[in-house]
Amino acid sequence: MKPAPFAYYAPTTLDEALSLLSEHGYDAKVLAGGQSLVPMMNFRIAQPAVLVDINNIPDLAYINAEEGGVRVGALTRHHQSETSPVMARHAPLIYSTMPKIAYPQVRTRGTFGGSLSHADPSAELPTLTTTLDAKFRLVSQCGERWVSAREFFLGLYTTALEPDEILIEGFVPELPPRSGWSLQEVNRRKHDFALAGVAAVLTLDESGICQDARLVFLSVGDHPMYAERASNLLKGQALTPEAIRAATELATTEEIDPGDDIHATADFRRHLAKTLCQRAIEQAHQRAQGKQ
C-alpha cells in the first residue's frame, strides 16, 4: 500500500475532532478534501500517525451572504464555490477563479479550508483571500481566534494554525462600489498550478482617482506576496499607463521573490509577473469603471 499506516478517526462533532487534535498534537493531521494531503501521503512525504477526517462533521460547508461580505465554511468544496450564485454576487473574484483551480474531479473534493490550511504558494485561494482582506476563524479546545489572511500565511506550506486548531470558516469582505478586480496567471497547461500569477483589486473615488489598491502575487515567493509599496503607490493617483507601469515595476523588481525549478527560471517568472501585473491592474481598472 502506498501511504504509511495511520490511525483513522471520523468524528461526527467538532468537539470530538478538537479533542482528538489536542490529544495527538503534531502526530495528527486533519483530513478535509484530501486533494493535497493524500498525494503527499501516497509519496510518503507526509506520514501522519493519526488522521482526523472532518468530512462527517455536519454544517461545515456553506456560503452565506452577510452584512459586508460572505462567510464560507471550511468544508465548502471548490465545486460549490464554482457554482454558487452567492459567491458570484459577493465575491466575484473568487467565483470567477474557481474553474482555474485543478480539474472537475479534484474540485468535487477539494475544500476552501483545506486549500488555505495547506498554503501552497502556487494555490489561488491563499492569494485571493489575501487580496480581498479576508479573515479566518481558527478554533481549538482552548477557544477561538480570528486571523487576517495577511497574518495567516507565514511561509512555504506554513500558516498561523497550531496543531490543535481547525480552520472553521472564512469571512470575505465584499468590495465597495466603484471597485474592480482581476486574476491573471500563466500555466503550462490549463488548470495546472500557475508558473506565476497576480490578483489585483482597486477602488476608485467619484472622480476616478484610485482610492484603494491591493496587488498580491502567487507562485513567486514562499507565500502570497502582497506588494504593499506598489499598492500604496497606486493610491491617490489617476491610473494612467505611466502610473500602472511604475507600480508594476516596483512590485516585480522589489516585492516578489521568485525561485527556479524544473518548470521555470526565476527570471522567467519575474518576466511573467511583470506582464501579468500590468494586465491585472488594467483589467481591475476597467471593471472599476464599469467597463467590463
Place this chain on the structure above:
Amino acid sequence: MEATTQKIELSVTVNGTRYERAIEPRMLLSDFLRHEIELTGTHVGCEHGVCGACSVLMDGEPVRSCLMFAVQTQGHEITTVEGLGAVDALSPVQQAFHEAHGLQCGFCTPGILTTVTAFLETNPNPSEEEVREAISGNLCRCTGYQHIVDAVLLAAKKKQAS
C-alpha cells in the same frame, strides 16, 4: 495513539451491490476496488491525482479514487465503469464512445466514461468547449482527444433522443 494497521469494518455500495470488508485505513479506494472487490475496470496511472484514470463516481459525483481512503466511503454509493452498462447493454455514453472511436488503448477510458456520465447529467446539452473542460482532468496518451470530444457530443445527442 500509534499508527496502526488494525483493520476497520467497511460497508459500501458499489454499482448497487453492498460489500462488507475489514480493511486497513490506509487502503486507497482505487486499491479497494481493484484488489479487494476485484473490479479492475478502474485503472490507476499516477496515483497522485493528475491523470484521472482512477476517476469513479461517489454519490453521483466524479472523484479521484486514488485520493480517497476506502474507509471514507462508509455508507456512500460508488459507481465504477462496470456499473455504467454491460457488454451486451452499453450505456449511451459507452455506445457513443464505441461508435465515434472515442478510445484506442482504453487505459484512460473508464475514468473518462464515469466523468462524462456525471457531466451529462448536469449538462445534457454541452458545447464543445464545455466538453473539453469536463474532461480536462483526464489524460489520454492515444487519441489526441478529438474522437473523445466527438463521442461525448454524440452521447449527449443520444441521451436527448432517448
